[in-house]
Amino acid sequence: MHASHLTADPALTHRRASRVVRVLGPDGRPLPDADVVVEQTQHAFGFGCTGFDFVALANGEADTAEPPPFGGATPSSAAQLADLWLGLFDTATLPFYWGGFEPVRGRPDTARLRAAAQWFAARGVRLKGHPLVWHTVQPSWLLDLSVDEVEAVQRARIRREVGDFAGLIDTWDAINEVVIMPVFDKEDNGITRLAWVRGRVAMIRMAFDEARATNPRATLLLNDFDMSSAYECLIEAVLEAGIPVDGLGLQSHMHQGYWGEERTLRTLERFSRFGPPLHLTETTLLSGEIMPADIDDLNDYVVDTWPSTPEGEERQADELVRHYRTLLSHPAVVSTTYWGLPDEGAWLGAPAGLVRRDGTPKPAYDALRALVRGEWWLAPTTVRTDSGGCLSVEGFHGEYTVRAGGAAAGFTLDAASADVVDVRLV
């Protein structure tokens, strides 16, 4: 009835381009019959992961007895993880949870987060801040304020973070989990109080208005874990309100088991019909026991140990590959973020990482890398230009370089590229 399988294309044709590249020398003249090396340097698609593990490392901090406030690995473990992270991912989500970022009013963690963002940026990694508005991980001092005061400091906090990081972080989960926000009853907090009084749409308008006014270039996302009709209805409300949403964030913590291709495609189809691109913002697949299906709030599941198992690791690798193939098969999806590279410090203690506690990669890491930097990637390839200086490049949408001798130049391959792409080496 709903044409999911018409929209999705397992061949990923919509993500590939084939173009003639004309290589020009530094003098601007075509370089005929020359051996050049072509290689991909970045995907257009965002292959993301949380970057929480590297905040302390980027700040040169030593390991401490206390776990990092946002989870993640210790600095000494992070140093070992960096190559694995950079060998697979190109987009990092950094933690701006208000309660962790500004536990003492007026003392935001700006400098540490800036160092972390710069650490990633220096390595060619794109960045996203998460989140500007959320009702959990709240600073306790917010509870002393009136609803009007909460709104005022929340607005100021959005402007401050978006402004302080503009140019470094230009993508934000502007607001997180709005479906449950006003009726969240696990913990009293100022944001739920505000959302109850103002309504969901007003909360979203506040987040988007403040962030947009501060950084007009920003890509601003609505993000939610609720994949039910509730989120669809909320999106309709936001669109009716005329709030310009740059992307819809869909969480997919699969602690209770892999969704499977059919449910995944159906979910993508349901949310893609509203228009904004889809960001799969929080993806996890376990390499150990699956959480029982009757747990409603994942946070309620507390276990002493939750080991990664050999069978679990094989299953995780299989499911991860199937899941990423499914996500990329749908044209509306523009990024995925895996929710944590290492098991160390993983949310809920789950074996959700792609790297074991001993720092070795699980099969899922290798399997996903074989896609992202293998099957879907153009490794350095020597090609000979024809008599007109031209060569053909077929590859995934993204950034590429051509090198010849000591000169090099980059070009972009995407659906908008000209039929013949001129690349002038310098």
Add this chain to the structure above:
Amino acid sequence: MHASHLTADPALTHRRASRVVRVLGPDGRPLPDADVVVEQTQHAFGFGCTGFDFVALANGEADTAEPPPFGGATPSSAAQLADLWLGLFDTATLPFYWGGFEPVRGRPDTARLRAAAQWFAARGVRLKGHPLVWHTVQPSWLLDLSVDEVEAVQRARIRREVGDFAGLIDTWDAINEVVIMPVFDKEDNGITRLAWVRGRVAMIRMAFDEARATNPRATLLLNDFDMSSAYECLIEAVLEAGIPVDGLGLQSHMHQGYWGEERTLRTLERFSRFGPPLHLTETTLLSGEIMPADIDDLNDYVVDTWPSTPEGEERQADELVRHYRTLLSHPAVVSTTYWGLPDEGAWLGAPAGLVRRDGTPKPAYDALRALVRGEWWLAPTTVRTDSGGCLSVEGFHGEYTVRAGGAAAGFTLDAASADVVDVRLV
């Protein structure tokens, strides 16, 4: 955190008024020191029930081998039920399910429904039509039409029914169960196809625009069974879209057990904060076994027999009284509709009625009547006017009459009434 218990008032102060009534004779002069009889004739609050049972009876039809298309009692049973119905309820919901109302295109059941509506109206009963747009109980001929054609005939059908019954039925469930409408997957149908393409808000706008244009005086309700955040989000979408909703319909089929006071108040509080009055449009409480909690769609539960039991009947009576007290304690609630007086022909075969299959009232009937026409009602009462012709009346908001000798007159008691209400007998 959310002030449910501040809004609700178990003393029902918000539903009562106390006023001085000055009784004037036919000559316009006060009637001092006279015995007059004061009595209530109607509640302002709508104590509703489905009127499906009386459609055939009102049309003078004989019993047939086939069950009535909308459920409900046979005509011969209905004749026995009429006094019980009228002795408790004052507002009837009549069935306009498209598949039953117009099974053959172009042959709507208008005349029969008009006779039924007139039957109730002649007995002082207020009326509501249910529903103008819904994705189930659809005419099969709709499946042959394109999406654009479905929209055209749906719009025409709204105008036809609302126009044909204007003045007789001025309250409508304009659209039913929109949260699930576009993603309903139990049965292919034209309305789900339309809702998938157009979106939920567009469906609601269509229903309200057409009905309002046809009958500007109509009271138009949005109605849903989904009491989750999804319905809240949908309501926000509707309000953002600027669609004037006269009331929010909340279904409460409690086949899986009584909600209890806390959940009920919390639900009322969640939905009352949007502004429009609340109509508890579909209420049921069982006098037999409770449906297992793991049934997701109530329609999936099929049993051979589902008897009313003595223990069940006592429980039902207790819960019904508690439920109605809770509903009336919240100022936002303006009506309730019990979903079927008799067990005969009840939805799902459940013992959800207030009257047994043998036609005798269950304890719940008597208990609810003791509230609606007892504790919350002013029965005919003889009062002596003072020397100025005045007397005090304290009672529920509603309609009242005063009689003296052969003369009588009516008056309204509500929050807007003047301090002294002049009533001139004629």
